[in-house]
Amino acid sequence: MALSSAFKERLDQMEFTRNQRLDLLQAEKELQVNKSKILASKHASIQSIERRCLMLDQKIAAQNLKITVLRSNIEDLDSKYHGSIQQLRSLKSEVEELRELDEEREKYYKVKCSEMNEFMQNVERFRSENRLQIENLRNRIKECREKKKKKMRVKRQKKNRRTVRFFTVCYGFRQPYKVLCDGTFVHHLVSNEITPADTAISELLGGPVKLFTTRCVIAELEKLGKDFAESLEAAQMLSTATCEHEEAKAADECLSEVIGVKNSEHFFLGTQDAEFRRKLQQESIVPLVFGLRNILLIDQPSDFQRQTAKDSENKRLTMTDTEKKLLVKRTAKIIASNREKGTIENEEWGMPRVVSTRNGLGVKDRPQFKRNRAKGPNPLSCMKKKKENNTEKPQSKSKANSNSGAHKEKKEGESDTKKRSRKRSKKGMSGPERTE
Numbered sequence: 001m002a003l004s005s006a007f008k009e010r011l012d013q014m015e016f017t018r019n020q021r022l023d024l025l026q027a028e029k030e031l032q033v034n035k036s037k038i039l040a041s042k043h044a045s046i047q048s049i050e051r052r053c054l055m056l057d058q059k060i061a062a063q064n065l066k067i068t069v070l071r072s073n074i075e076d077l078d079s080k081y082h083g084s085i086q087q088l089r090s091l092k093s094e095v096e097e098l099r100e101l102d103e104e105r106e107k108y109y110k111v112k113c114s115e116m117n118e119f120m121q122n123v124e125r126f127r128s129e130n131r132l133q134i135e136n137l138r139n140r141i142k143e144c145r146e147k148k149k150k151k152m153r154v155k156r157q158k159k160n161r162r163t164v165r166f167f168t169v170c171y172g173f174r175q176p177y178k179v180l181c182d183g184t185f186v187h188h189l190v191s192n193e194i195t196p197a198d199t200a201i202s203e204l205l206g207g208p209v210k211l212f213t214t215r216c217v218i219a220e221l222e223k224l225g226k227d228f229a230e231s232l233e234a235a236q237m238l239s240t241a242t243c244e245h246e247e248a249k250a251a252d253e254c255l256s257e258v259i260g261v262k263n264s265e266h267f268f269l270g271t272q273d274a275e276f277r278r279k280l281q282q283e284s285i286v287p288l289v290f291g292l293r294n295i296l297l298i299d300q301p302s303d304f305q306r307q308t309a310k311d312s313e314n315k316r317l318t319m320t321d322t323e324k325k326l327l328v329k330r331t332a333k334i335i336a337s338n339r340e341k342g343t344i345e346n347e348e349w350g351m352p353r354v355v356s357t358r359n360g361l362g363v364k365d366r367p368q369f370k371r372n373r374a375k376g377p378n379p380l381s382c383m384k385k386k387k388e389n390n391t392e393k394p395q396s397k398s399k400a401n402s403n404s405g406a407h408k409e410k411k412e413g414e415s416d417t418k419k420r421s422r423k424r425s426k427k428g429m430s431g432p433e434r435t436e
């Protein structure tokens, strides 16, 4: 029985350890359950965390996307900013340039302004100078015009006076000049207010004048009626030249008759009728006066009038046949008688010249001058007279009588004073002596 006790004890021990182990297993089991419970909860929480992580990842991805978008935006903006800066710079430089330009322009403007001012001053000066010059030139033109007018007037007057002189010298017209006026001339004088007419005409002719008209002219003016009343009144105040027309004739016929060809009354004729003037110029010796607006003129002598004057002058200068015969006869006689007496030294004898103051028409056309010759020798150049019986001085010069050389011998010694006064006639035909 000793082995069975040790075994029984060992079986008991073994029972005990198995109970213990069962207990432990139970505890372990419980622990395992707890552990699995905790694990499951842990697992769930891990899963939820994972889910949350996923969500966060997604969020992060979205945020990253946003960030990249924003970054690209920023880059865009940056590039824009740079571009803008560039633009700004260029604009700034442009502004700078513009400012410089502006300054330059300002300077240019100032310069131009001063130039302009100078120019304006120059223009002003030039204008005032020119204005002065123009004024001066105008004055000079005025002066020149006046001078020309004056010159013309003087020239005209000279021409007119020359014409008058022609008629006084060649045809013996004398002052006061007689001017026969017809109706047209009187009307012209009245309508152009050339008054007083006689003063105007005497200024034209260069001497006092007397105005005439004829009854026929007045009658004609009367016929012309109211328009010519003033002219008629003026004509009636003039002197009347006699015409022998019982019945009034036409004015031009009457005047032609009054004047005639020779115009022995020495009338000037005033008429505005150009045709009538032309006609008279061709057939009578009459100076013609007419008016041109407010100027009075005198027609130039016509060819007929000049030729007539020339002819009568030639007639006067040449001898007629009878005069020649008489001359030859008388000189022969004188020479013969002188030879007999032996007093002649020189046989060149001449007839004293006889010059008529009447022209070929029988009209006296020259003035007859009386010469104031010295009655004796110049007393200052002579010795004093000694005695009464010595009064006759030796006179070597022979004298020639005005009418004929035949009287010469007889009269010599008769009067010394006469001798001296005839001295020149000794020279013969060329002497200027004039006798009737």
Ligand SMILES: [Zn+2]
Residues within 6 Å of the ligand: 214, 215, 216, 217, 243, 244, 245, 248, 249, 254, 255
């Ligand atoms: Zn008459």
